[in-house]
Amino acid sequence: MKKKWLLHILFLLTLLIPGHALSLQVRVSDHEDYSRFVLQGDREFDYELTEGKNTLQILVKKKADVDDNTVIPRDSRLFQDIACKIEKKSTIFTIRLKSPFRIDKHVVLVQPFRVVLDLVAGEESPAEKREETDIPAPVIPNLKTDIQGLDPDKSGKKTVFDTICLDPGHGGSDLGAVGSGKTFEKDITLKVAQKLRRYIEAKLGLRVVLARDSDADIPLDSRVAVANNQEAQIFISIHVNSSSRKSANGPETYFVSLKATDQDAFNLAQQENQSLDEIEKIAAEDELKMILWNMAQAEYIRESSKLAEFIQAELNDLLNTSNRGVKQAPFRVLMRAAMPAVLIEIAFLSNPAEEKKLKDESFLDDVAASIYQGISRFIVFQSNLQNK
C-alpha cells in the first residue's frame, strides 16, 4: 500500500519537473551551387528569420543549449562566421556572410526537427533565375485534396509539396539495358515517367518536371540539376534492371548509401552505434571526411529511405514480390539531389518473362499507378509529421 502511494507521489513529482532545455546544433557546408545552413533541434521549435544585406538572423523563441562544435569549411564561399546569443527566452543566431546573398531554399524537416537554408551569393530573385534556365517555370496548379489525410495549406504559406521531378533513365544514344527481344530500357522509362506524370498531375495536382521528355541524351548531373533548380521536393529516377543472372527478377527501390562514399565515417558510426545524424556530425568535425558534405543528399537520407519503403511496398503488392526490400547504393544521379530521392528498378529486362511484361502497356500503367500510390503515401506521411 505504501509503495502505491510512493509511486503516485513520484508520478506527480515528474509532472512538476520542467522538461530539459531545447538543444540546438548548427551545421554549415559549401556545395557546388549553394551554401547550406542547418539548424537542428532535439525537438520542434518556433523561429523567425531576419535578412540583412550581409547578415541573416535566426531568432529561436526559446532559450536553448547550443552545441558549439560548428565547423565552418575552410575558405567557405559564403559563410564568414556565426555568432550565438542566448537570452532568457530566446536564442539568436547571427550569420555573417562574405557577400550579399539570397535564400534559395528554405525547408523544415522532421525527425529530427531541422531548418535547412540553402544560400546563394547575389541578390537575384528565384523568378529571375528561372527565366535564365532552359526549362520554363510551369504554372503551379492548386493542390487538390483527394488523398486521405492530405490537406492543402490553409495559411496561405507555400505548400510543402508542390513539385516532383521524374527522371526517365538513359535516353538518346544511351539505350540502357537491352532485352533479348530488343526492348530498350530508355523507351520503357520514358513511358512510365509520362504515365506517372499524368497520375500525379491529375490526382495530386502537383507540378511535375521531367528530367527528359523525349528520346534525348541528358547527362546524369544535368538531370539532378533540373530537380534542384526547379526546387522539386521529391526526385524519382526510373530505371529497368538487368543482370548476368537470367533468373533475376522483381522490382527494387534504392536510396543513396553513405557506406560506399565514406567508409571511415560509417565504420566509426557503427562502432559507436551512432545514428545517421551523428555520422554527419562526425563528418563535420573531421576535415578529411568533408566528402559527406559534398553530397547534398546526406541531409535527406532518412526521408529518401521512407519514400523508397512506400514505393517498394506498392510495387511488391503489384508484382507479388513481398520478399524484396529497399536497397542502398552510391547512385551518381541521387547524390547531388537536395530533396528526398530514390531510384526505382521496375523489373529485369534480362529476364525473358519480365521483358514480356515490360512490353505490355497495361503493365506499365499499373507500375505508374503503384509508384504514384507510394509517392502519395509518402506525402501524407510527411505532411502528418510536419502537422504534429
Place this chain on the structure above:
Amino acid sequence: MSKKILYPLLALALVFFITSLAVFIQSSRSAKKEIAPSVDTQPGEEFKASSFIKFKVFFFGESQGLMKPVVYEIERPRLKEELYSRLLDIMLRGDKNFISPVPEGVKVRSLYFVAEENLLVLDFGDELTARFGGGTTAEMEFVYFIVDNLCFNFKEIKKVKFLVMGNPIKTLGGHLDLESPFYPDFSYFDEQ
C-alpha cells in the same frame, strides 16, 4: 677398367646423384603445395622462396544473387603485384560452373597499389564500357565481384578504384558513382 677412367666416372655419378636428389627434394616440396598466408609480404617486396598460394575466388551463382567460393592454387610469383594480376586473370577468365558479371574480352591494362591509402587502382581497357550491357544489378555485380574478391584475398587492399583507359569514369552504365573508390560489401558472399 683402369683407375684413370673409373675415378672420373665415379665423380660424375656422384654429381648426378646429388643433383637428382636435390631435384627430387624440391619436387616433393612442390607436390605438398605449401600454402602460405596471402599477406606475409608487402607489395614491392620479393617472396623469399618458391611456394604455392591459394585463392578463394567468389563467383555468382544463378540463384539469390550471391557469390560462392572456388579455391584456386597457383605458384607464387616473385612480386606481390603480380599476385594481384594472377587473381584478376582468374576472375576475368571466369569459371564454367558459375556466371561471370564481367563482359567478354574485358582486360585490365595496368594496376597499382597506393600503400598509404590501402587503395588498389585498376585501369581497364575501353571494352569494359563498350561491352557493358546495362542495368543497376549488373553494374553492382561487376563492381562487387571485383572489389570483394580483391579485398578478401589481400587484406592490405581496403578499397578499389576503377579507371578506363587511364581516366576516371563517372559511371559504368549510368548508375553507380565510380569516381570514388569502392569498399567491399561482403554481404554478397554466400559463405566465407
